[in-house]
Amino acid sequence: MSAPIDFSLDNFLPYKLVKTAEHVAGGLARLYEEEFGITRPEWRILATLGNRDGVKAKELSAETSLDKVRVSRTLASLESKGYVCRVRDQNDHRAAYLHLTLKGKELYQRIVPRALEWESEMLAGMSAAQYRDLFKALDLLLAKADGVTPSPL
Amino acid sequence: MSAPIDFSLDNFLPYKLVKTAEHVAGGLARLYEEEFGITRPEWRILATLGNRDGVKAKELSAETSLDKVRVSRTLASLESKGYVCRVRDQNDHRAAYLHLTLKGKELYQRIVPRALEWESEMLAGMSAAQYRDLFKALDLLLAKADGVTPSPL
DNA sequence: TATTGTTATACTCTATAACTATA
DNA sequence: TATAGTTATAGAGTATAACAATA
Numbered sequence: 001m002s003a004p005i006d007f008s009l010d011n012f013l014p015y016k017l018v019k020t021a022e023h024v025a026g027g028l029a030r031l032y033e034e035e036f037g038i039t040r041p042e043w044r045i046l047a048t049l050g051n052r053d054g055v056k057a058k059e060l061s062a063e064t065s066l067d068k069v070r071v072s073r074t075l076a077s078l079e080s081k082g083y084v085c086r087v088r089d090q091n092d093h094r095a096a097y098l099h100l101t102l103k104g105k106e107l108y109q110r111i112v113p114r115a116l117e118w119e120s121e122m123l124a125g126m127s128a129a130q131y132r133d134l135f136k137a138l139d140l141l142l143a144k145a146d147g148v149t150p151s152p153l
Numbered sequence: 154m155s156a157p158i159d160f161s162l163d164n165f166l167p168y169k170l171v172k173t174a175e176h177v178a179g180g181l182a183r184l185y186e187e188e189f190g191i192t193r194p195e196w197r198i199l200a201t202l203g204n205r206d207g208v209k210a211k212e213l214s215a216e217t218s219l220d221k222v223r224v225s226r227t228l229a230s231l232e233s234k235g236y237v238c239r240v241r242d243q244n245d246h247r248a249a250y251l252h253l254t255l256k257g258k259e260l261y262q263r264i265v266p267r268a269l270e271w272e273s274e275m276l277a278g279m280s281a282a283q284y285r286d287l288f289k290a291l292d293l294l295l296a297k298a299d300g301v302t303p304s305p306l
Numbered sequence: 307t308a309t310t311g312t313t314a315t316a317c318t319c320t321a322t323a324a325c326t327a328t329a
Numbered sequence: 330t331a332t333a334g335t336t337a338t339a340g341a342g343t344a345t346a347a348c349a350a351t352a
Binding site for chain 2: 005007008009010011012013014015016017018019020021022023024025026027028044047048050051063064065108109112113115116119121122123124125126130133134135136137138140141142144145146
């Protein structure tokens with residue numbers, strides 16, 4: 001007879017990560033859905049364009065971890081809300097540069113401080129060192145999960 | 154004119170968490186979907202019952218972060234696959250104790266070692282202290298996200 | 307032929323409410 | 330009235346494939 005296995009879901013890394021991510025990101029999502037009327041993918045694209053205006057859809061897809069289908073649909077909805085406009089690339093008529101409109105920039109300027117405020121509340125009990133180590137650990141896991149073995153720290 | 158905002162999605166905690174969780178948990182999910190033919194919620198319930206046999210659906214819901222609807226449906230599919238059986242509570246005929254069948258226990262015994270092996274590969278580059286700190290940080294965030302202010306570490 | 311982006315389709319997940327049978 | 334669990338339904342998210350326009 002084999003020895004009983006000692007395994008608890010609650011101490012299992014993937015479950016812990018998913019649960020924490022859902023609760024943390026879910027709280028913020030409620031904030032910008034209820035307070036600013038935008039969805040999660042809309043927020044991701046808005047955040048990216050606020051930081052790097054004029055990128056193309058393909059780059060947006062890489063930056064936001066949204067596939068090209070979702071980017072296309074999210075851009076359509078952001079455009080219909082008046083937050084984003086497209087400027088066709090004159091050298092490659094398939095693609096377009098994406099820009100925030102004035103209204104989009106204004107929304108970005110209102111959301112970011114609230115998001116940062118929310119983040120710092122979330123991190124309130126954590127030291128700067130803990131925060132740095134958390135990000136380091138997450139980066140390590142991300143790289144491992146994607147099959148990249150990073151150079152040692 | 155206001156100063157330009159320095160904000161990058163990639164350094165923003167909720168995004169980082171979600172992205173890491175998706176990549177990490179996604180890799181494992183492929184493992185037990187392809188190798189063992191069970192879905193994520195099925196795995197969560199199997200893992201819980203393997204550890205705490207005979208709990209009721211309501212407790213399963215709390216343990217697995219799945220709502221009662223999903224628990225009910227997942228139990229139905231696990232039952233139809235022959236991994237789980239129900240024993241009505243004689244004192245409360247609304248509820249039932251959930252048990253792994255022999256086939257369910259056998260599956261659990263095969264999956265857990267693979268899952269732990271996969272986890273340790275994922276944690277390979279991380280020291281014991283880093284691992285402990287990561288879990289501590291995740292617990293802290295989870296408690297904060299759920300609005301509980303835990304006692305200081 | 308390959309690439310950018312869009313449209314279509316189907317499948318899963320999530321959230322809610324309505325329902326049953328018990329208590 | 331409240332609770333354990335089920336069924337029904339609609340909305341959102343996800344994955345894939347087919348497609349149009351352009352390179």
